Amino acid sequence: MLAPDGAPVDVDLAYTLAANEGVCVRPLLRKVTDRATGDVRTVPIRCGSTRESVCPPCATKARRVRMQQCREGWHLTEDPPLPERGFGEEPGGHEVEEGPGEVEQSQCERRVRSTRRRQDAPGLPRVPMEDRTTGQAFTAPDGTCYRPSMFITWTLPSYGKVIPGTGIPADPARYDYRRAALDALHFPKLVDRLWQNLRRCAGFKVQYFSAVEAQRRLAPHLHAAIRGAIPRKTIRQVTKATYFQLWWPAFDEIRYQGDRLPVWDREAGGYCDPETGHPLTTFRDALDELDDDPDARPAHVVRFGQQTDVKGLIGGSKDSERAVGYLCKYLTKSVADTYADPATSGLTEDQHTAYEAHIGRLHEQVLWLPCTPECANWLRYGIQPDAAGPGLTPGMCPAPHHDRENLGIGGRRVLVSRQWSGKTLTEHRADRAAVVRQALEAAGIDAPEADRCAADVLDDDGLPRFVWEDVPVDQRDYPAVILASVREHRAWKAQYEQAKTIAVQRESPPQLACGQSFGKGEGDRP
Known part of the structure; x- marks a missing residue:
């Protein structure tokens, strides 16, 4: 169970919880300011490590993308x-x-x-x-x-x-x-x-x-x-x-x-x-x-x-x-x-x-x-x-x-080799996220915007709407950020499970990439 808001959270507990939920355990923290609304928030970015000893969830995700890449190009x-x-x-x-x-x-x-x-x-x-x-x-x-x-x-x-x-x-x-x-x-x-x-x-x-x-x-x-x-x-x-x-x-x-x-x-x-x-x-x-x-x-x-x-x-x-x-x-x-x-x-x-x-x-x-x-x-x-x-x-x-x-x-x-699957590794990652997004949209569930907070989104004055800055070390609260990421991950996972249930009831299950799910360590956020 998550600790109540405001209660002190043990760093090791937050790490274990994130690893079990498939959430990055060592995210990079950035402060994002929305110039249109004045809203300021801390955004965690996956570390993207491919080593299990560094970040088990990110390493597992990277390995699954590689497995998908291998499958797609092998028997064309x-x-x-x-x-x-x-x-x-x-x-x-x-x-x-x-x-x-x-x-x-x-x-x-x-x-x-x-x-x-x-x-x-x-x-x-x-x-x-x-x-x-x-x-x-x-x-x-x-x-x-x-x-x-x-x-x-x-x-x-x-x-x-x-x-x-x-x-x-x-x-x-x-x-x-x-x-x-x-x-x-x-x-x-x-x-x-x-x-x-x-x-x-x-x-x-x-x-x-x-x-x-x-x-x-x-x-x-x-x-x-x-x-x-x-x-x-x-x-x-x-x-x-x-x-x-x-x-x-x-x-x-x-x-x-x-x-x-x-x-x-x-x-x-x-x-x-x-x-x-x-x-x-x-x-x-x-x-x-x-x-x-x-x-x-x-x-x-x-x-x-x-x-x-x-x-x-x-x-x-x-x-x-x-x-x-x-x-x-x-x-x-x-x-x-x-x-x-x-x-x-x-x-x-x-x-x-x-x-x-x-x-x-x-x-x-x-x-x-x-x-x-x-x-x-x-x-x-x-x-x-x-x-x-x-x-x-x-x-x-x-x-x-x-x-x-x-x-x-x-x-x-x-x-x-360059003509293995006809796609770059970035495109394979995008394919996995697109599968989740399509399943949510087919079930009538609003998926998060793919370009939310993107640096190339412009405000009315033609300048970037979102301003990204590094978070000073003395302001970093990793346990709080990790717990927020876990809560968000659980919400998305519940929505995805609901979308799959609706698809089954309609007798038209979404076509997932082989081996893909939104379970422990496997989810791809849209």
Whole structure:
């Protein structure tokens, strides 16, 4: 029960109540002034976090939107339009094709290194390209038409023996943590190459919805829903032939650490040796030396492991729906927390302690290895980061790759091709809100205005009617705001349940998006 108005409310109680009701537990507070009426009120805005540890309701809502996005694009029978990409939208698929050799481009400048394919990698066949994104249809002897799609999981190779069912290295001293960390840091680049190669060899514009997750051993792997069927032989061949070469200066020898670190020279505009005062080699000069060396080798090569799981699925089947849930299962958890919870991991107390130590050893490597040309960790190896400035300290790079919760996977966890569903993620969110609004309007219930308090609503003088301001810290009363949000959520939920009852009585239930309701953690405010 809600506390009476004016009564003191415990913060923890308000948090628990909001989480149970599906209301954001850490909303951003803004003060909105209506210039037409003079009314001033505090408006909570969902934090929009995708992490359950930060805000369970917002993370659950984000995961359900992703599940809807996955369903809508998986088994299409016609090519969807190419969505217009607006500000803040995910870039989606990769349409870049490689030339006769590989094209390696550093992030610091438009530097291109063209080489032939590695001799230890199988070749990639070329097939005629068809201008389609859907899979082929097959007709059974009974006349039934099938258009199968696929669910594929790609993994990285082994870095050492692990105890079965635990993910814990059998011998931590022989486990290759450095290679595991580098593979995780550059896994997205390997995935980019995979889609390029798969499209080239499949013969059509392969569309995908994929999620990067961590295996129990903490190595990232890729789950992918793919529209259309590709021969398993082709998938195996592409997997073996796909690799990514990292053409960076060598970073095997640590030259500076502890209290002995390079110092910033303001006059020289760069970092220098703390004892001799000699400037460190810049990242670009180091790349020039690499280009001039005919015997140069890549600093690291990333490949997929031998284990690749391929399943064929039919749209609308129970297996397909289970795959959607499995694909999005861990999107609300950080990489390190996926299997680290002792309550759900199934590990004994000693095994859990060993697993935490495994996470710590991997994080130690991720923390100190360079993640980009601009990373401060380059100073450890006697190289100035690209575009270096004062204040850089090894081990203090702000990139999320180095965080313990990410363990090298610092980019987007969900990768979606641009012609997957023909909609942006924002449009998918709007679809869910529109379903609720339509149900309310069909039942004769007034739905809240979609643009209420919007900054682009103008007053009679042509200026914005609503003025938005940040709420000063000393005026923020989160428990009161959260309780008000809970009351509003309950009212909307009751209206929505009433609308559904009326629709059933009329024998015309509203067509909800698959799995959508206005229950705990699932509501979409119109």
